[in-house]
Amino acid sequence: MPGGGKILIVGFGPGSEEHLTQRARDAIVESDVVIGYNTYIKLIQPLLTQQEIIRTGMTEEVVRAQKVVELAKDGHAVSVISSGDAGVYGMAGLVFEVLIEQGWQQGDEPQVEVVPGISATQSCASLVGAPIMHDACTISLSDHLTPWEVIARRVEAAAAADFVIALYNPRSGRRTRQIVETQRILLAHRAAETPVALVKSAYRDGQRIVRTNLADMLDHEIGMLTTVLIGNSMTFWHGDLMITPRGYQRKYDLAVDEQSLQPGERLHSKNEPWALEMTKRLAEEALGRVQE
Numbered sequence: 001m002p003g004g005g006k007i008l009i010v011g012f013g014p015g016s017e018e019h020l021t022q023r024a025r026d027a028i029v030e031s032d033v034v035i036g037y038n039t040y041i042k043l044i045q046p047l048l049t050q051q052e053i054i055r056t057g058m059t060e061e062v063v064r065a066q067k068v069v070e071l072a073k074d075g076h077a078v079s080v081i082s083s084g085d086a087g088v089y090g091m092a093g094l095v096f097e098v099l100i101e102q103g104w105q106q107g108d109e110p111q112v113e114v115v116p117g118i119s120a121t122q123s124c125a126s127l128v129g130a131p132i133m134h135d136a137c138t139i140s141l142s143d144h145l146t147p148w149e150v151i152a153r154r155v156e157a158a159a160a161a162d163f164v165i166a167l168y169n170p171r172s173g174r175r176t177r178q179i180v181e182t183q184r185i186l187l188a189h190r191a192a193e194t195p196v197a198l199v200k201s202a203y204r205d206g207q208r209i210v211r212t213n214l215a216d217m218l219d220h221e222i223g224m225l226t227t228v229l230i231g232n233s234m235t236f237w238h239g240d241l242m243i244t245p246r247g248y249q250r251k252y253d254l255a256v257d258e259q260s261l262q263p264g265e266r267l268h269s270k271n272e273p274w275a276l277e278m279t280k281r282l283a284e285e286a287l288g289r290v291q292e
């Protein structure tokens, strides 16, 4: 084996040049070979000069990962590109799985670098304000590789736990029922008016944003290029902005200049009756078990 090869697993962000990180740009520019899904190669076209380009189809991730490993073992610096972040429903995991299958251990050649990118959750959220300000999760509705039963269980758990939810791969030409079923599960836990943003092609040509709610979301176009952001029970619309409060209003008065709690008092347990220590104490007090 020639040695000296390197695999760069690069997330190029939503698709606009200004949202590509400097490291992602350098990694792509410095590679001998760039491998990616056809549409993604087009999105990074301005960075492609002397590199050999290998384009593959959408369902050819395994072939793509095997090719990356083969070329890196032959001594090449190879970038494999994913939209958003390569570690979020991207190529990172699969490349490692192919390497491990071939007996690769951490520290062995080829070297591997995972270059982070802005994932669709962040880019889509930024276009509608601050919807992800509190605990959130991502769920892919694609059941090509994951049994529907598992996906439905996760939707149910996220809905019950009041997570803000970002749905990836919400609907395609053939997968149309998953989003309907997901809405049904969510409506069993959340109000019909729960804010929902449908963000298509964030920061790309064709960007489209629909502001709607849980009950009406299916009245609008949702496709493979859409991320669906679903608010939690506190999320509200302020004009075009979807805002999820962080919880400051429990302790602060956002309308006044001078807070009643002084800085030294703000982390005091008695001012956080909702925190673990205090809820335990209050429960024990109620049961008469507090010992002074």
Ligand SMILES: C[S@@+](CC[C@H](N)C(=O)[O-])C[C@H]1O[C@@H](n2cnc3c(N)ncnc32)[C@H](O)[C@@H]1O
Pocket (backbone or CB within 6 Å): 014, 015, 082, 083, 084, 085, 086, 087, 088, 089, 090, 118, 119, 120, 121, 123, 124, 167, 168, 169, 170, 199, 200, 201, 202, 203, 204, 223, 224, 225, 226, 227, 228
């Ligand atoms: C295979 S996943 C790739 C996710 C990607 N690795 C990421 O971190 O954003 C494809 C899904 O990501 C979402 N997505 C990716 N780029 C997007 C964009 N620019 N605008 C809206 N959604 C996007 C869509 O839900 C799409 O179906």
